[in-house]
Amino acid sequence: MTATAPLFDRIAIIGIGLIGSSLARAVPAYGLARTVVCGDRSEAACAKALELGIVAEATTDLEAAVDGADLVILCTPMGSFAEMGERLAPRLKPGTILTDVGSVKQAVLRDIGPHVPDGVHLIPGHPVAGTEHSGPEAGFASLFNGRWCILTPPTGANADAVEKVAGLWRRCGSNVETMDAAHHDRVLAITSHLPHLIAYTIVGTASDLEETTKSEVIKFSAGGFRDFTRIAASDPVMWRDVFLNNREAVLETLQLFTEDLTALQRAIRWGEGDRLQELFTRTRAIRRGIIDAKQA
């Protein structure tokens, strides 16, 4: 029991994986709603969610899952959002809030926006918190604690609905910021999407090495490479969909990155130590700035 009244009556989570199941666990932990139910196309995921006792009901019938919910949270991979928009949005009653946790935000307005009936409030969101694990067993209630959650309400969005979604994330311990979806996608391209692409690439490159070298890569893998392998273990379907749905911003950022990498390649070739040291000094200061900001 929590002292404060629940924010919602019935939350329907669609997709009970890492993020969905973390939210389901957060519902009783932070008094988010009276009831939480889930819909997931995977029977195994539904069965696991019931077995874990993190939802009151679980069904593969997604339309039934959203029935009677005052908040619907889409927690499936981005590639399923067009289907979610078509199937689920038209069934929602006026006053219902529809939100999501997708890592790309313009695509939500594109894929779901056109299907949202009058009176239903679409308030896209993105908790900037996660792990490399997937599925209902991987979630935990404190995942969002002390992390950012970015909301990208479309122009003219209902202010009360925005505040209710912001309130939900604040109760989970998140800091909430609101911004335009296009800006979100550009910022996340460099801070999250490109780092994942680099990790996938370097681990792929290492695994393409000849057999003897490959076993040594594993044997001697020090901090740097190990950190990349953690990120490169992230869900393949989810990340495929992130890159396909944030194509422009990722390609633009990748172009800048490639140019900078080529400049470094030149510096190494021509023995320009000062140039290398200057960059590494600057990046060390950035890391220290991030750590200081966290501790402040």
Ligand SMILES: NC(=O)C1=CN([C@@H]2O[C@H](COP(=O)(O)OP(=O)(O)OC[C@H]3O[C@@H](n4cnc5c(N)ncnc54)[C@H](O)[C@@H]3O)[C@@H](O)[C@H]2O)C=CC1
């Ligand atoms: N993994 C992470 O670190 C973070 C992920 N996100 C976003 O959260 C969303 C979910 O990611 P995770 O929880 O990591 O994924 P996950 O793979 O752990 O869970 C996804 C769930 O959705 C279900 N699902 C997939 N397609 C479906 C469909 N068409 N209909 C119904 N159910 C379907 C799957 O069966 C699975 O249970 C993604 O959109 C991702 O961009 C946001 C922040 C962090």
Ligand SMILES: O=C(O)C(=O)Cc1ccc(O)cc1
């Ligand atoms: O595990 C990590 O390092 C992450 O970067 C988690 C993550 C993945 C995707 C997001 O949209 C937000 C956060």
